[in-house]
Structures are given as C-alpha cells and as structure tokens.
Amino acid sequence: MSLQQVLMVCTISFCGTFLNPACILSLNFLITFGPPGTSLHIGGKRPSDPSNDRPIALTSCLCKTLKRMMDDRDRLVHVLESRNLLSKGLRIALGAFRTSPIKSLYAEAGECSLKHRRTKLAFNYVMKLKSLPRNPCHDIVFEAQLSDFSADSKSGLDFIANTFEHIKNAKININTIDNQYVQCPPPWEELHVHVDISLTKQKKEDTSEVAYRKEFYRIKEKLSNHYAVNTDGSKLQEKVATAAFFPERPDRSKATRMREGTSVFNAEIKGIALALTEMKKSSLNTIKAFLYSNSLSRLQAIQSKNFKVKDIWRLYNLIRKCPQNVHISFAWIPAHDGIRGNENVDKRAKAALNRAPSSGKLICWSDLKAKVNAYIHTVWKENWDAQGTNKLHEVLPTLGEDLS
Known part of the structure; x- marks a missing residue:
C-alpha cells in the first residue's frame, strides 16, 4: 500500500x-x-x-x-x-x-x-x-x-x-x-453577584491556620451587618450529601443526602440552593447574606455565570426570585482550618451521609x-x-x- x-x-x-x-x-x-x-x-x-x-x-x-x-x-x-x-x-x-x-x-x-x-x-x-x-x-x-x-x-x-x-x-x-435544558436569561435580566475570593491570594501550603482565621475574621468584621451562611458537600465512596448551616439560627440549618454517584461539585451547588430556599422563607425586613464556601470551583462557576452547568442557572433563578430585601454575596474560605461555621457545616454534611437517599433528587448526566x-x-x-x-x-x- x-x-x-x-x-x-x-x-x-x-x-x-x-x-x-x-x-x-x-x-x-x-x-x-x-x-x-x-x-x-x-x-x-x-x-x-x-x-x-x-x-x-x-x-x-x-x-x-x-x-x-x-x-x-x-x-x-x-x-x-x-x-x-x-x-x-x-x-x-x-x-x-x-x-x-x-x-x-x-x-x-x-x-x-x-x-x-x-x-x-x-x-x-x-x-x-x-x-x-x-x-x-x-x-x-x-x-x-x-x-x-x-x-x-x-x-x-x-x-x-x-x-x-x-x-x-x-x-x-x-x-x-x-x-x-438551559434558557439563558436576556441581558436586561442578568444579575451581578458579588463573589469574594481574596483569601485565595495566600497559598495554603505557606499560610498557617491562625493566619487564615485572622484574615477571615477581618473580612467578617467588615460584614458585621450581613447574615452568615455556610455550605458544604461531603462524599464517602458512593454516598454524597450536602448541608447549609446558619450560625445565628442553627435550628434553620438543612442537610440532605443526594443520589448515589452525584459529584461533590453538584452536591455543593445543591447546598447553596438549600440556603437560598431557606432564606426566601425569612420574615426579616432586610437580609444581606454572605454565603461562605470552601469550594473554589463552584464559586468561580457562579462568578463566570457558567450557565452550561444547569445548577448554576438554577442558582441565579433562585437569587432572581428572592424578595427585593434579600441581597446575596459569596465568599471563599479554606477547608479544615478551624473556622467554626465551616467546621459545623462539614459535620452536618457528613452526618447526612447516613440518611436514606432522597428518591426525588435527579442526577446530572455527566455524573454518570x-x-x-x-x-x-x-x-x-x-x-x-x-x-x-x-x-x-x-x-x-x-x-x-x-x-x-
């Protein structure tokens, strides 16, 4: 030949x-x-x-x-x-x-x-x-x-x-x-969601837990009038769970177990959705909420408005449907560095792994x-x-x- x-x-x-x-x-x-x-x-x-x-x-x-x-x-x-x-x-x-x-x-x-x-x-x-x-x-x-x-x-x-x-x-x-299926919102309905990832400027391998906590509390002090919420996802073999923790109102915290095979990325996005759904029920006159997460990838997806990820589109829809008195912002915090709210939500997410999986939860095709x-x-x-x-x-x- x-x-x-x-x-x-x-x-x-x-x-x-x-x-x-x-x-x-x-x-x-x-x-x-x-x-x-x-x-x-x-x-x-x-x-x-x-x-x-x-x-x-x-x-x-x-x-x-x-x-x-x-x-x-x-x-x-x-x-x-x-x-x-x-x-x-x-x-x-x-x-x-x-x-x-x-x-x-x-x-x-x-x-x-x-x-x-x-x-x-x-x-x-x-x-x-x-x-x-x-x-x-x-x-x-x-x-x-x-x-x-x-x-x-x-x-x-x-x-x-x-x-x-x-x-x-x-x-x-x-x-x-x-x-x-995602139908992106028209330009006049697009939302600008503030995402603070300033803590990523410090390399984790070169930064002690004390330094991280000090910087976190400095940021939190500036946001003293904000309502803090921590979200997290956890995975053990095929078991996946997510949780949302309200430090000021622990009784309102939520946790759920996802379908087996769900990725941690999608589980953590579901955790944010849990927090937003709960805040919509609030009877407070004005809420300025700061959602803290240790997942940089999902915050970057939110920041970039990556609507190819269906759950990111759903998050924006949830934020859009929140009452006008609810203002949502996001911030990244390091995992396992002794930050109290982050440690609490991690425990709740791990505890939810022992629950029965929710039959009504669907799964993203890419997770399969x-x-x-x-x-x-x-x-x-x-x-x-x-x-x-x-x-x-x-x-x-x-x-x-x-x-x-």
Whole structure:
C-alpha cells in the first residue's frame, strides 16, 4: 500500500498521549469515507484545538453516519482492520514486534479498543440526549420501540438497541437523569453577584491556620451587618450529601443526602440552593447574606455565570426570585482550618451521609460518566482475562485504570 493510498484513507495527527511512560505518543485518526466532505473525528476532538471536546450534534440526517461509527460491521472499522492501520500505529508508538497480538498492544498502551471506545461514546451520547428533551432526536431514540431499531439495519438506528443493552448491563438508570435544558436569561435580566475570593491570594501550603482565621475574621468584621451562611458537600465512596448551616439560627440549618454517584461539585451547588430556599422563607425586613464556601470551583462557576452547568442557572433563578430585601454575596474560605461555621457545616454534611437517599433528587448526566468508565473497563478486563495463552497476560494481569 503506497503512501498516497494511506493518506486517502486516513490522516494521522500526533496530538494526544498514550498512557505509556516508555513512549509518549498518540495517534488520533481522522477517517474520511463516502461522499467528499463526509468525515468524523473518532476522538471527538476538534482538529484545530485537540484540547477541547467537540460534542456531536446528531440530527436525523446524520443517523446513518453515526450508525457507521457505532456498528462493528461498518465500513469505518473495515478501513482500519483491513489495512491494519490501528495496529500499525500502536506498534510504532510502543516499539512492539510485528508478531505481537493486537490485544497485547491495547493492554501495554493502556488504551481500550475502538469497539469499547465507540461503546463509551454511545453511552455518553444517549445519556446527554436523555437530559435534553427538546433535542429533535430525543423522541426518536426514547419513544420508539427497540424492535424498530434492530428490525432493519438500514435505518441507521440499530446501534441504539446495542447501546440500551449495554446500559442495562451496566445497571445505569437513565430515568434518574435531570433535564439539563438551559434558557439563558436576556441581558436586561442578568444579575451581578458579588463573589469574594481574596483569601485565595495566600497559598495554603505557606499560610498557617491562625493566619487564615485572622484574615477571615477581618473580612467578617467588615460584614458585621450581613447574615452568615455556610455550605458544604461531603462524599464517602458512593454516598454524597450536602448541608447549609446558619450560625445565628442553627435550628434553620438543612442537610440532605443526594443520589448515589452525584459529584461533590453538584452536591455543593445543591447546598447553596438549600440556603437560598431557606432564606426566601425569612420574615426579616432586610437580609444581606454572605454565603461562605470552601469550594473554589463552584464559586468561580457562579462568578463566570457558567450557565452550561444547569445548577448554576438554577442558582441565579433562585437569587432572581428572592424578595427585593434579600441581597446575596459569596465568599471563599479554606477547608479544615478551624473556622467554626465551616467546621459545623462539614459535620452536618457528613452526618447526612447516613440518611436514606432522597428518591426525588435527579442526577446530572455527566455524573454518570464514572459508572460508564467503570463498566467499559470491566468489559475490557473480562476480554483480557480470557487471554489465558497470551504471554503478556502473565506479566501484565491488571489493565490501566485511566479511560478518559
């Protein structure tokens, strides 16, 4: 096969990294097939900027294209397998022998096969689509009968039946996925929320607890007319809980346990929502509240108005719906530095881990990615463990854990 023929089939770009310390190299294949201009980037990356994910927007006219990508029998796989392009790329990256089995190359590189990566991509697509009921493909995928998908492979949708089978085997309940549709507020309704992260200027490794407490009380003294509220989230294995603590009114403090698998980031945002909901019930004439949190990432998301995170949008809606006499600000404080309110809310969040999970709480689809990765890794491990005669299996019985 000539170089020109190879270039006609695929373009190889060295823009990532195989998880192999001996050889830092990666091959991202951009396969072009069918009519001119029809192309897919397998890694889901934007070729001009490989560091950023490019979401796949699927409409009915692209069903057959995605089907080609998902189906093991499609032309995409035959292009790779018939010309051994994938195995050749792995051999170059790993410096392997020509006779090394391809499954050994996958294990050595810490990269699962294209089949498993396509399954993972299908998982993520179906879960994200479930969170977007207004998407044109939502009804096609979730309201049609599975028999309709598998009855005619030419429909371009039979890959959905396989994906749902994997979802069932992974024991993922997609009915618990929250609606992530966001309609950003118009410019004239945007709120400016004050977020104080001045304490981050001091490096934690170079700052003592006493210095942090001193600086915190200096800030608090300036806000003597403000109502203090502490929020926090806690996680222990699969258990996740959140809490909101009112130092001046401990009886009004709230704590709840989230669904298993919820990320700490989303749990901490729920803690802020608990505090805001409770403050809306206040009978005080005027409330100037300062919400203290030890999660810098969520405060930065609030500050940047990252409405791609549905819960950030909900927080702004809660603030907007608060009475005019309620004024909300946020501030970052370090965790586990002896600040009384922060320690109290941390204890309440940990205590809530022992409660029964709330059945009414829904989960963000992205929080289920960890379960998807674990399932794909389990399937890959089962295939690898079946290689009893493979010499590498004796040396490398455990596969790499990183599937991101």
